[in-house]
Amino acid sequence: MFACAKRTRDLGYRYAPGDISIDGRRGKDGDVRIRLTAMNLSLVDPFVLAQDIPEALIARLRSSGSAVCLRFSRQGDLLASGTAKGAIAIFDLETNGVARKLRGHTPGRQVQSLSWSSSGRYLLSSSVDWKAILWDLQDGSRIRTVNFGAPIFIAELHPTNHLICAAALYEHQPALADLTNSKPKKTLLPTVPKRSSYEQDTLSEKQAAQDAKQFTSVALFTPSGQHIVAGTTKGWINIIEVKTSQIIHSMRLSSKAVVHLRITPSGRDLLVNANDTIIRTIKLPDLTDPKLEPDSIRLEVEHKFQDVVNRLSWNHVAFSSAGDYVMASTYMNHDVYIWERGHGSLVKILEGPKEELGAVEWHPHRPFVAATGVESGKIYLWSVNTPQRWSALAPDFAEVEENEEYIEREDEFDIQPIEELHKRRLDLEDEEVDVLTVDPAKPGQFMNEFHMPVQLDIDASDSEDEMIAIGAGQYRRKNEGADADDMEPDDDTMDDNGVNGTEEVANGSSKRRRGD
Template identity: 35%
Template sequence: MNAPIIDPLQGDFPEVIEEYLEHGIMKCISFNRRGTLLAAGCSDGSCVVWDFETRGIAKELRDKDCVAAITSVCWSKNGHQILVSAADKSLCLWDVVKGEKIFRTTVHQTPLQARLHPGGGSSESTLCLVCPFSSAPMIVDLRNETTTMLPISLSDKGSGLAPPSRNKFSDGAAHFTPTAACFNKYGDLVYVGNSVGEILIINHKDNRVRGVVPISGNAVIKTIVFSRDGRYLLTNSSDRTIRIYDNLLPLKDSLKALDEIHEPTNEVETLKAVGLKCLSLFREFQDSITRVHWKAPCFSGDGEWVVGGSASKGEHKIYIWDRAGHLVKILEGPKEALMDLAWHPVHPIVVSVSLAGLVYIWAKDYTENWSAFAPDFKELEENEEYVEREDEFDLMPESEKVKESETNEDDEVDIITVEKDSAFSDSDISQDELCFLPADPCPDVPEQDKHAGSTSKLGDSKNSDSPLSEETAVDGRAMNHDSNQIEGNLCSILALQFHRLRFSRRLENSGAEDTAGVTHLKRRRKPSEKVLELQQAQKVRKPLQKAKAAASSGKSSKTKTKFGIEQEHDMNHFADENGIDD
């Protein structure tokens, strides 16, 4: 599809399922920063990296120590590392190109979500924010294997914070609602949404709450996420409402801007006053008719659209709003629950994960509209006969020719420098960014190996990529023995059928009945003596009539030989004996 002939008034949001990806049972997905690679965590503990341009598997990261389901995947800013959290309480940082583990650690609670620090510096490349199942969010340093618990509420005395102790949650005695948290654009602040309807703005370096933003209704915050440009914050609450906040702090040096804000005397009121200067409610999204719960809401790549999946069981619906709050599209997929959702960083493409483990790719259904770009262009509903003008193809004089472009053909063309993408404001930071993985072609199999493989056991067939290939390989000998036995039985059955066919034909020719008495063949009746005499007379009459006809013509009397006279005498004698009239 050519981009210049696409109508710009159609809206840049997906409409139909373009394709689906299948590899095991996938649970969660994440795009890299450029949208060229898609990582998917599977239920068997592996992480699959898809080349999103070719829709092919570029890399498979499998940890032999992890067999539990993957709960989240997160790319580093330069795309060289992937952070994977699993249900066995493990965190693993992978080198994508080499396919090797860099760091692996375990936490005291099952991590529902893990996010790498977006700064990408050398001292911050191993920091990650983990949201466990039943404890407060934590900052984990994968290199030093240290854990820092973040505060999730203000203290009753109003002293500012209530950072939970590590031992309090290590045994799992305290029960908490899963708490959502995320870094801001440059990672100097952490925004935590707690179970009492508050957004805490925390400096994770000194573990202090710097601002509080209360949410109307005091509902539990289930999801909190920033847009790619860092200008908007999205929250998903248990009151079935998605809220969008304006980020009033500068994108860079947000912590320094917090220090410059004037603070009142009261501690609690101070934090709330600072919070009002950090976030401002912009819009609320909800379905007032069906009142559905939302799952995995997020922004589009440019922040112009808000998308959220329905959390209802048995349906795969995706709602798309514009930032002004208007519902523009409802995407209805198969009758499978939605597990995860992601919007492509650059293109109007949404990728969703179903309960069955399939990844559906939703894209726009483009229609060509040439007249939208050329007002004098006329679109025809059907073919029309065109009558050319008399001078339409005449050669124009030299004076009326269009002047050729003054392009110096000797100038060198730069094919090395890559232009910066306008969709990325800080693209100059990641010069060594990983956008594509090198191809790893499979070597050709020699012809001898092909023939040897075709006669080998069933487990080594070309269907070895199927889920049953491992079991087939283990039971290869038994299956080979069974196949030989089946082959021998088949030959016996064919031989028995052949003998039955010959026996039935023999019975049919002889006019006998079937020995089983089930089917009766038609019996041939023996002709009587009178019928046999008539048939014999008919055979004699025809040559006799021909001979008499030849004799009457006068030709045969002249050329009759001794053999002919004897034959005629025999025929007459046979006719007289049988009483046949000439």
């Protein structure tokens, strides 16, 4: 392994191999330090470090129930998931463990959507039990609960005001809710598309009746919060002005229902998934321009993504963090398709689980993707395989691209008198360490960033990575009691580390059963 060895004073040997440099030396305090230096970074593919799309399945997470919807926090450190049983689990992406569990919706009623506030402190959840709940993650309390009087398709928080939300309702008009007071104030929003004067004059009674029958299936705010983009069950896209609650522009994309919408952080690109097996990206005008006239708005379709051979349908769609890529999960298929928007070509198909995938989300800052399994309810995570960085082991590690000749200082390895070393230690003990002063935020850092407190009495982590082997074909959770049930592995739910998937029973007890 080692190419050569050099004798150093009082410390033994210093190795200078082609792979790793091990350097032993004595510090000023008399302690012996060992330095490992990676030498062959040139052997690492530089394109791996510059990748901006995920490439491999890295983990599987399990919440207490089947996960059906996902949402990353704006900072990207937390992942919220809603289950088919009405519970919400928030995962810490540093440890893949459950940081908090929220229960407030009617048990057995599916959570339909999740929406984070810009600070990351508040979370809005909606369910088919007609309710939307605003949570304060500082202590996990419910700030507001609003009953919309109908099952909710999706509910979204205002980008800058967490006390305002918009909701698309089943067979009802969409609503804008003001949660400032204890009794929420709801304002109904229009669904009937806005037509030009010529179209109004030539509109037949049949078309007018069809317009009246459609309802809004999805609605979300633009990044400025001044407008709402809504999709209907007849394939229309409506742009609604929040201030007046009126539609300022309508466009028909398809004869099928619009099921998902996504907007880039810039607010200039719209992603539409309709039930006609076609995914569209649309260029939006600058809706914040005060000189923009509603009659001059023109929505242009930039790209159409579809599988013309297999005629695949798409379950869920999402933009990448920068909006350069479009991602979609497929109906009755276990693949995730990723297209780049420059030329509209397919660049990656993420493979991993052997089950159909439902909701998919792209991390707001990194090439990191999360998706839910339709059958098992697990959460799958894809990311980039990064090379091991030896500099992460200690602050004073130095990484070099090639071997370098080292010339030691004259007194570098001299033995220091014990009295002098003892005096230095005593001087260091007298130093006062300031642990109260908060360093100023770095330029560009989010000033109002919220960090969710650690909940110490949380149930055992729901991450499958917490499973460890205790015998041949037997597994248990880390730090679990001695009465944990033994389990047998299931090939269908085995993860990359040979860990068998398990789940908690609905009543939250410590018993486990075999993976689905």
